[in-house]
Amino acid sequence: MALQIYSTLTRRKENLVTLNSGKVRMYVCGPTVYDRAHIGHAMSSIVFDVIRRYLEYRGFEVQHVMNYTDVDDKVIRRARILSFEPLKLAEKYIDEYDQxxxxxxxxxxxVRPRASEEIPAIIERVEELVAKGFAYSVDGDVFFEVSRDPNYGKLSGRHLDDMQAGVRIEVDERKRSPADFALWKSAKPGEPSWESPWGLGRPGWHIECSAMSARHLGDEIDIHGGGNDLIFPHHENEIAQTESLTDRAFARYWVHNGMMQLGGEAMSKSTGNVLSIEEFLEMHEADVLRLLVLNSHYRSPLSFNDEITEAAKRGLDRIKGALKPAIPGDDDSSRHPSKPLTDKASQDFIQAMDDDFNTPRALSAIYELVRGINQARDAGASQQELGVAQDKLREIAGVLGLRLTGPRGLESQASGLVELLLEIREELRESEHWALADRIRDRLSEQGVMLEDGKQGTIWHFDGQVG
RNA sequence: GGCGACGUAGCCAAGUGGUAAGGCAGGGGUCUGCAAAACCCUUAUCGCGGGUUCGAUUCCCGCCGUCGCCUCCA
Structure with missing residues (x-):
């Protein structure tokens, strides 16, 4: 069974056939850097990261380009409010996002190109569009003439006639049609600007991605991705611009992730309805966000709330729990072979991911493996046998980008003390001093040191950590 | 108004023309001095109404509801 990808263009799952066999060229629209990034941006980056990781797992060499839009109305507006240099402000948020x-x-x-560093390529592109009659300039602005593209609307399923009725926004009178969009904008005083054949100005939003994609990946690419809010007009316009020039399909597969919602509403700065990546990571480890994103399909909208966060956290603990070592002493390898277990998990995982990156199903395979490992441990499998399955677990969880680690570093320093307390507690338990023994356990638990009493003695680990 | 998506157990969420994965939470057990973890068992007539079919949650139509886009947005 081949790997299938859903393409917005055809609204179907398609077999993945790349331009160059064994290689994937993927361009993903990154954020406009005018403010702190929120967990919706993170969702998009996680989704395409998983796509990339899986493609690589399946043996493809992936060229992954993600851009930063650093020249833009919003950046300029916000920079003005903060009395900042626009490009400096953008750079600050780029550094944050990189982190x-x-x-x-x-x-x-x-590659992580930014518009401000690709101006010559962008100008060249606009010039070409003007030269071939797809674009026109007016007073230093250049517009793409949508009516010149008979296929316009094919990605979003819109028709120009339908849209005109709905246009309530003030239309620039100089445009030949309201749907025409800016390729180049003349600069107002104080705005970042560059010399061009049309005077000082800056690129329009849509052209930068097309130009950067072409420059870094070529005129034809395999996957073009982004949030589904970009389908119209952004990606529609990118197709128009690019295909008018090349007469070939810009991208073979258009891949869009669903939007993350917060409290049932779209995340929006204006209502303060946002949760920044930073805020999230102050409360939870990164794996929690990844797991909650992957728990639903990437094309579906995802309502973020505390409940799913808590569920993801516990699910994560469960997965990590499977990495706990075998019970010492119990050692009957022959009865608990790991091979059938890992083979099944592998197979289910690949089958799920091959089907348009069905991560919920892939996770289900992971949880089945988790249960299998725990069953084997309970039944007395040796560490050697258990390790085989645990390695497989780490492997496929790794393909999803899960780290499955906890806070480390303290362990070696703390272990001596913890071991000492465990020794004392063991003696207390032997003499049935339960109250004192429980107090040690409770107080250690408050410090994040979790004890588990078993037949073979007590094992311990840090909260959220296994290993 | 136009384009599109979705509606599956308390919550999240896969999926199939032949009565439904997985996770979280809940209930009951096993284990444990107690606990934790783990394991076992347990919780769904798949929004409503029609139609097609031997048979639909899955296909078609209508309705209701939720959401996204149509303007900058991952």
């Missing part, structure tokens, strides 16, 4: 990517265990994209 978020690391914190969230997102593989570094192959």
């Amino acid at each position: 978020h990517l690391k914190d969230l265990n997102i593989l570094e994209p192959t």
Whole structure:
């Protein structure tokens, strides 16, 4: 069974056939950096990170480009409010986002271009569109003429006629049609601007992605991705611009993730209805966010709330729990072979992910493996046998980008003391001094040191950590 | 108004033309001095009404409800 990807363009799952066999060129629209990023941005980055990781797991070499939009109305507006240099402000948020990517265990994209650093390529692109008659300039602005593209609307399923009725926004009178969009904007005083054939100005939003995609990946790519709020007009316009010039399909697969909602509403700055990545990571480890994102399908909208966060946290603990070592002393390998278990998990995992990256189903395979491991441990499997399955668990969880680690570093320093307390407690238990023994357990638990009494003695680990 | 998506147990969430994965929470057990963890058992007539079919949660139509986009947005 081949790997299938749902493409917004055809509204179907398609077999993945790349331009160059064994290689995937993927462009993902990154954030406009005018403010702190929220967990919705994180969701998008996590989704495409998992797609990338899985493609690599399946043997593809992935070129992953993610852009930062750093020249934009919103950046300029916000910079003015904060009395900041627009590009400096953007840079600050880019640095922040780069850090978020690391914190969230997102593989570094192959290239992270920013609009401000790609101006020549963008101008070249606009010039070409003007030269070929797809765009026109007016007073230093350049617009793409939508009516020149007979296929306009094919991605979003919109028709120009339908849309005109709905346009309530003030239309720029100089445009030949309200749907025409800016490729180049003339600069107002104080705005970041660059020399161009049309005077000082800056690129429009849509053209930057097309130009950067073409520059870093070529005129044709395999996957173009982003949030589904970008389908119209952004990606529609990108298709128009690019395909008018190349006459070939810009991207083979258009992949869009669903929006994350907060409290049942779209996350929106205006209502203060946002949770920043930073705020989330102050409360929970990155794996929690990843797990809650992956628990639903990437194309579905996801309502973020405390309940699903708590569920993800517990689910994560459960997965980590499977990595606990075998019970010492019990050692009957022959009765608990791990191979059938790991084979099944592998197979289910791949089958799920091959089906348009069905991570909920993939997680289900992971949980089945978790249960299998725990059953084997309870039944007395040896560490050697258990380790095989645990390695498989780490492997496929790793494909989803889960770290499955906890706070480390303290362990070696603390272990001596903890061991000492355990020894004392063991003697207390032997002499049935339960109250004192329980007090040690309770107080250690408050410090994040969790004790588990078993037949073979007591084992301990830090809260949330296994291993 | 236009385009699109969704509606599955208390919550989250897969999925199939032949009576439904997984997780969280709940209930009952096993284990334990107690607990924790783990394991076992247990909780769904798949929004409503029609239609197609031997048979639909799954296909079609209508309705109701929720949401996204149509303007900057991952």
